Amino acid sequence: MSRPSLDYWFTMGSTYNYLTAMRIQGAATAAGVEVVYRPVRNVAALTGAQSLPFIDGTTKYRYMWRDIERRALSRNLPLRLPVTYPSKATLLANKVAQVATAEGWAGIFLRAAYPLWFAEGKPNGTEGNLRAALIMCGHDFDRVLALANAPETQASLDAATDAARALGVFGSPTFAIGPELFWGDDHLEDAIAWAKTGRLAR
Amino acid sequence: MSRPSLDYWFTMGSTYNYLTAMRIQGAATAAGVEVVYRPVRNVAALTGAQSLPFIDGTTKYRYMWRDIERRALSRNLPLRLPVTYPSKATLLANKVAQVATAEGWAGIFLRAAYPLWFAEGKPNGTEGNLRAALIMCGHDFDRVLALANAPETQASLDAATDAARALGVFGSPTFAIGPELFWGDDHLEDAIAWAKTGRLAR
Numbered sequence: 362m363s364r365p366s367l368d369y370w371f372t373m374g375s376t377y378n379y380l381t382a383m384r385i386q387g388a389a390t391a392a393g394v395e396v397v398y399r400p401v402r403n404v405a406a407l408t409g410a411q412s413l414p415f416i417d418g419t420t421k422y423r424y425m426w427r428d429i430e431r432r433a434l435s436r437n438l439p440l441r442l443p444v445t446y447p448s449k450a451t452l453l454a455n456k457v458a459q460v461a462t463a464e465g466w467a468g469i470f471l472r473a474a475y476p477l478w479f480a481e482g483k484p485n486g487t488e489g490n491l492r493a494a495l496i497m498c499g500h501d502f503d504r505v506l507a508l509a510n511a512p513e514t515q516a517s518l519d520a521a522t523d524a525a526r527a528l529g530v531f532g533s534p535t536f537a538i539g540p541e542l543f544w545g546d547d548h549l550e551d552a553i554a555w556a557k558t559g560r561l562a563r
Numbered sequence: 564m565s566r567p568s569l570d571y572w573f574t575m576g577s578t579y580n581y582l583t584a585m586r587i588q589g590a591a592t593a594a595g596v597e598v599v600y601r602p603v604r605n606v607a608a609l610t611g612a613q614s615l616p617f618i619d620g621t622t623k624y625r626y627m628w629r630d631i632e633r634r635a636l637s638r639n640l641p642l643r644l645p646v647t648y649p650s651k652a653t654l655l656a657n658k659v660a661q662v663a664t665a666e667g668w669a670g671i672f673l674r675a676a677y678p679l680w681f682a683e684g685k686p687n688g689t690e691g692n693l694r695a696a697l698i699m700c701g702h703d704f705d706r707v708l709a710l711a712n713a714p715e716t717q718a719s720l721d722a723a724t725d726a727a728r729a730l731g732v733f734g735s736p737t738f739a740i741g742p743e744l745f746w747g748d749d750h751l752e753d754a755i756a757w758a759k760t761g762r763l764a765r
Contacts, residue, residue: 408622420610420731424744431743431753435763529622541633542626547749551633561637 365556366395368537370525372403373458373474373485374451375533376415376425376444380432380546382471385534388549394556398467400458401522401533403451408531413447432546439480448478450486456509457491459518466498473497567758568597570739572727574605575660575676575687576653577735578617578627578646582634582748584673587736590751596758600669602660603724603735605653610733615649634748641682650680652688658711659693661720668700675699 369385371378389396401407404414415422426442433440448454454474461470473494477483483490495502508514525535529542536543536552543552554562571587573580591598603609606616617624628644635642650656656676663672675696679685685692697704710716727737731744738745738754745754756764 420733423731424733424746427744428746431763529626531622531626542629544626544630545749547747561633 364395365393366397366538367552367556368397368399370399370401370530370533370535370537371458371471372401372451372533373454373471374403374447376429376446377546378471378534379438379475379479380429380436381534381549382475383438384436385549386468386472389553392553392557394553396468398458398462399521399525400455400462400467400518401525401530402455402518404531404533406522407526414532415446417446433479439476441480441482444479445482445484448484448486450484450490452486453491453509454486455518456514457486457495457505459514459521460505460508461498463517466500469498470494566597567595568599568740569754569758570599570601572601572603572732572735572737572739573660573673574603574653574735575656575673576605576649578631578648579748580673580736581677581681582631582638582640583736583751584677585640586638587751588670588674591755594755594759596755598670600660600664600673601723601727602657602664602669602720603727603732604657604720606733606735608724609728616734617648619648635681641678643682643684646681647684647686650686650688652686652692654688655693655711656688657720658716659688659697659707661716661723662707662710663700665719668702671700672696 367389369381371381385396404410415425426444430440430442432438458467458470461467474485474490477490477493478485481493483493491506492502495505528537528540530537532544534546536549538552538556541555543549543555551561554560569591571583573583587598606612617627628646632642632644634640660669660672663669676687676692679692679695680687683695685695693708694704697707730739730742732739734746736748738751740754740758743757745751745757753763756762
């Protein structure tokens with residue numbers, strides 16, 4: 362019998378993905394569920410949207426940050442507001458995540474990079490973020506960046522983005538078990554339960 | 564010491580509000596939290612959006628129905644897909660909810676009306692829905708409709724909508740404890756915990 366698994370679709374530009382990145386590996390491992398990391402290019406590439414999911418100055422934008430702040434506090438996650446958003450270097454962050462996925466160290470890369478963005482002022486994909494995160498991951502900056510900037514990495518990321526769009530993924534993070542999608546950090550527990558049992562917990 | 568309470572902002576046109584309507588009174592009562600029902604006109608009146616929150620034919624639309632289906636199943640809630648959406652009679656449904664709120668029977672009105680929409684093919688606010696729901700509520704159709712169509716009811720609904728917008732409410736359902744907003748059925752437990760303790764549960 363194969364071990365239950367879920368596909369974890371994400372972009373390193375996603376704010377709510379901070380909450381997921383910090384807990385998915387631990388929660389899934391505790392439940393005996395394997396996490397398959399699936400970075401994509403960005404949300405706009407999935408949906409065709411012309412604008413960001415969250416726009417500064419809107420009530421939804423303010424809500425998003427307060428929502429993240431409350432949950433970060435309750436989970437003892439570091440956070441220093443205001444957080445720079447969006448990160449202009451999201452694409453490079455996702456390319457590095459693609460390299461990390463191919464080499465099997467995506468989990469630690471996410472858990473290193475995100476707190477550097479949300480608590481240390483170094484947005485994902487910027488050189489300061491990548492240099493510090495890659496030291497934490499134990500990987501050489503120049504080697505990883507050369508791989509990240511290779512055409513093969515862009516091609517892999519594009520193929521993953523196409524696959525996500527075909528599956529119906531429209532936001533980050535999304536968890537998929539076959540055709541069943543669960544969108545948002547709030548639904549991680551549902552996704553883990555579904556991976557194990559094919560139904561929701563209650 | 565006053566009993567903890569939360570404001571439950573909603574519109575009868577909201578799909579996810581089905582999940583909340585069926586459980587909020589029971590969950591809040593069990594936790595010793597009072598529910599203050601606050602119907603609003605519709606989501607567009609809150610956000611200024613020109614389009615519905617969910618558009619037929621999009622991946623997000625398909626996801627929304629599957630998400631509701633899975634949760635309805637896990638909660639033993641009746642559901643017969645496809646559900647007619649949007650209901651063209653949402654305004655009248657919200658006016659009746661406003662009357663029910665003023666008279667203290669909003670909880671049972673929501674629990675009667677929503678299953679008639681989601682399982683019996685009678686969208687909220689249509690005559691078939693209101694006739695059947697008001698019988699379940701033990702109230703006279705003609706009396707309630709006369710009140711619902713009175714200018715005072717429209718004025719109350721408009722005032723509530725303005726208050727919600729001023730608070731930063733942008734979707735339905737939203738739970739508010741003072742300035743703290745919790746958006747979506749998924750966050751009902753967080754809102755109840757916040758009403759009681761001023762923090763999230765974990």
